[in-house]
Amino acid sequence: MELLEVSGLSKRFGGVVALSEASFSARAGEVHALLGENGAGKSTFIQILAGALHPDEGRIALSGAEYRPTNPDAARDRGIVTVFQELSSIPDLTVEGNIWFRREPRTLLGMRDKREIRRRTEALFQRYAFPTLNPGQELRRLGLAERQVVEIAKGLAQDPRIFILDEATSALAARETEWLLDLTRRLAAEGRLVVFISHRMGEVRAVADRLTIFRGGRTVAAHNASEVSDDEIVTQMIGRRLERLYPERLPYATERVALEVRGLSSGARLSDVSFQLREGEVLGVGGLQGHGQRELFQALFGVSRAEGESLLWGKPASIASPRDALIGRDGIALVPEDRRGQGLLLGKSVRENLTLSVIRRISSRGVLRRESEAALVKEMIDFLRIKVSSPEQQTDTLSGGNQQKVIFGKMLLTEARILLLYDPTRGVDVGTKSEIFQLMRDLAAKGYAILFYSSDLPELVNVADRVMVMRQGRIAATLAGDQISEDAILRAALFEEAA
Amino acid sequence: MNAFLARNRLVVLAYVGMFVLLAVTAFFSPGFLSESNLRSSIVLAAFVGIVAFGQTFVIVGGGIDLSVPWVLNSAAILMAAFTGGHDLPLLWVAPLLLVAGGLIGFINGFGVAVFGVPAIIMTLAANVVLQGLIVIYTGGVPPPTAPGLIRYLSVGHVGPIPVIGVIWAVLAIAASLLMSKTAFGRYLYAVGSSTTVAEFSGVPTARTTISTYVLSGVTAALAGILLTGYSGQAYLGMGDPYLFTSIAAVAIGGASILGGTGHYIGTIAGALVLTILAGLLPALGLSTGALMVVYGGVILVTVSLSSDAFVGVWRLVSQWRAAAQR
């Protein structure tokens, strides 16, 4: 008998249909992948399973018994634990404080039992071969990858029958990803069901026994992993043949150096970085997370303090703030890591967000010119094909992919021809990803110089002309042409002997 | 037109509320709508409105200015002290005091924007320090009376219109233009919504934040100068009521206390609502205590009218209904 059997599940939000008679069926002891573009209904489905939403229609059965959780706590009581993509890390609590949050073992008078907490934490870490973590460390000191690991530990601590991982690897670097994939197989071997959602085909292939594909709120297919090809999967996910996810990579780089960096250092995380980025080039930055990539981008854009020299189009530049960086055609623009916290004013309209960096351009002597603004806004919405009902639509109502496009648009309007893109396709659906890659190459063709960081190895391999691999805050290796491969990047990221 | 109303619904609501209040007041106290009464109401509201001018900018920019009482009081006392009751010294005293107010604002803004001191603490400290310094200066003895010119500006009128009403109107137009039609206004809303995003977008965040506090310091000083004219003399503690009323006026006018939304036009309605209530309740025979209770209630009601409030209630109700069905 199937452990989890879902049939006829439907859910609408106002006029929008999120799920329409979706079905899902999975067994104990398997790793089951759930695939689909953003907007296909996966997150709604997961939230229903997790008890955070109630379906309009449909039936869910756990080992044959009806399952209708009224709230997330009820779901957890039935053994369904979800690790969402959005972390629930509490920065001021420790690692173990986070793991046992709200279920701390207690002593007399209701006080937490520190010794027992430590014992259980270490037992958990032991049992599942966790990457090294200090249980007493405050979470605010940990990087994103480590927080994701803690999040997973928090889920495991609840002893799930069904363990749902929603894009759990998006924040992880290679080594932790290996561990996690291993973990899913181990959990399945223990007789649990692991539902695994990921956009990365390589990972899905590595662990999934079966897979289910959602599209447009419906279940379009369910396969045994061994019986279906990647192409078929992608076709079923997007409903049409995707010509290619990655665009053709024509060489546009010229001899002209757009950005030259010498001896860039910042704090403890970035040391003596030097490189050249040429006009028309797409230069990828790789390496394990937390090895200085973020610091590099922030230093280049003026968000953090750094020593060293940088030259923009041959001229020395002193960039102490983003304002110094966004100086028009000869400047640098950044599409930042955190869409919601760094990139968009969520409560404001698409129009206001798009023109945020070029307010001087749309005003004369301090007074705004509405027509200039409207013209620029229309131009960018059309160029990037941003799906909005009107420029006045609030950005918090847009999908992740469209939000990312608005941020792109904002930076493109500044006319800066050196673009820094920090993980631009994270959390973005396949269709928009492909558009972004195409955009990058089109811009390169026009003479833009692009530096982009991606945590996704295939992306780096297929989109970049060259790849700089960072390790311990330095550039461990620079790969070009045929040298670029996932293997080569990983090796340079992990080992001392890189070229 | 509908889109305009939708976007600015909170301001519109504030004005609707004000007119309803006016009607109620007229009903219970017909004498209220007399010319002289309306005029004195406008004068009283103008003081709140002038202090709230600066407070609006600060709050929309994501901060708060708790130093308003003693900037106001300091300007009032120093003006009375330096002019000694004569008109002529005003020529240099008034501009000097406005600049001084701006300077205090600059210090506040600097502390908040550059050193990252939370606004509550920075402006609170400024308020306390100013209070101490001024009390030391006066030795506890308030200075002589206000010059005649100031009294004219505060209480006099040009035809039927109070002079201070004209001053307020000019400020109101300036505020509206600044907030809606200028680059500064756009920067202001951005910084108030998210300083980080503004920073990443190349907005001059420090400059914008500091400007809001400078404006607040200047208008608080201006109010202090004019208020001295109104009461004929400066006294210790005259600025204290204006902290609550300036913040309340901004809140009633529909601005979010967190920043990023709101407009001075709303603040005007807020100032008028507070003033009308202050006139209505005595007319109904109610005490100051009752007025404070009503003020509190009005603030709660008006801020609840933002859509978020009802989403919360709706969600609770839906949850209960869903739970009841199981």
Add this chain to the structure above:
Amino acid sequence: MASTPAARDGVSGFGAMWVRWLDRAPFLVALLILLVIVAIRSRLESGVLTLDELNVDTASGLTLMLAATGQTIVLLRGGIDLSIGGIISLGTVLAATHFGSDPVSVGAWSLAILAFGFGAGALNGLLISVLRLQPFLVTLAAWSIFTGIATMILPTDGGSVPEWWTRFGYATLLGLSGPVWVLLGLILFWYWFRATRLGIVIQATGSNERSAILSGVSLIRVNIATYGLSGLFAAAAALYLTTQTGTGSPLIGRDYILPSVAAAVVGGISLFGGRGNLVGTLIGAFILTIIGDLVFALHVSSYWQPVLSGLILLVAVLVSSLTEKSARRQSQ
């Protein structure tokens, strides 16, 4: 490449060590300031380092300490409670107008006032959660309402309390005065409270509200508990205040609102929520209380007291601001 203010990097060397210390014990600055003040005072006057002085100072400062305790819990939650001013005022007014002379009446009314404080706070918490209103505004409105009610009951200072009630401030047990025992009680309370589920949840919700919600925390319950406790401590402060003043006062609460925040900030409580130790607040409240004594000992006009308070507040917050920034930078 210099820095923007919003992105100042951590300091190095000696500075870095200092930052690490402060991160672990944010009330170190407060402790230092306190020691300096006590040291100066003990050089200028005699009898400073005695038990008697401790008793007296604690007696003057306990109202603020109680108010600041409630405020600390709210600040940990990431909110702010301006209504304590109104609760304190109304508390003293109710006490002064309803206390009979016998212990039963006083006891019953004290309980009623404490219940009122908790209830008022809980109502604040409810409004904040259900109506999604900002704590600043809700508690501002509540302050106005409660002060208004207090003024309606007692337009000016008045009423009375039994004579024996006012003796609490100098009753001693084992050499320590009543207030000092209460202070010790507060410290014990703190170390218990922050290890309980509720204490942990309040701190966590202040640290990151969204994460707390995702972890299944009920905001309604947390806010009701947080603001309810704050109201409870404000009511306790009111009761204690009446043992000192012997009257009810409709406007007195206002003098405790911002100082309660100041005491917490000086003590290292972060205004953003999630971090801080009540001991720091208590030290901060102590500092604010004895500044007056310091000014007196320095033979300077008492008018300098507010100036000194303001400056200390600024120094303390600047230091903790800089270290908080460094800590934040480290964590990225």
